[in-house]
Amino acid sequence: MHEFGIAESILAAVEKRADGRRVCRARVQVGALLRVAEPSIGDAFALVSEGTVAEGARLDLVTLPVRVTCAECGAATLSADPHTVCPACGSADVDTEGGDDLVLESIQLAEATYVPGDPRGDRGDAV
Structure with missing residues (x-):
């Protein structure tokens, strides 16, 4: 199951960005x-x-699509299925480009404990 290797890579990026703070959500772009x-x-995560x-x-x-270009007719399209046929002519002789990305788009912290430059802290409590 290759998802474990991918999950470990995602976790490494999350931990680096979180810098020791608790994380409640992560959004990832996957080719x-x-x-x-x-599931x-x-x-795995x-x-x-x-x-x-x-x-x-x-x-x-x-999920980021893969760009599929037909070697027979030259038609180009985007597809979420990397094993697709040309939608124009039905040929299976296609070239793929992209679709192998793994990008940590964002994380959501569970609770900020310190907000730089804000003397009231993270909750807006009066000092």
Whole structure:
């Protein structure tokens, strides 16, 4: 199950960006060529993140399509399925481009404990 390797890479990026702060959610762009199944990556991320700042964090995936160009007719299209045929002529002789991205788009921190430049702290409490 290659999702564990991908989950470990996501966790490393989350931990680096979180800088020791608890994370409750992470949003990740995943290319279609990686063929990541959302339930599987969620389970893998839950396992690899145990005992870390991302333990219990929700993982949201955004699947990025692959660009498919037909070698027969030259038609180009985007597809979420990397094993597709040309929609114009039906040929299976296609070239793919992109779709292998893995990008940590954002994280949501569980609670900020310090906000630089804000003497009231993170909740807006009066001093």
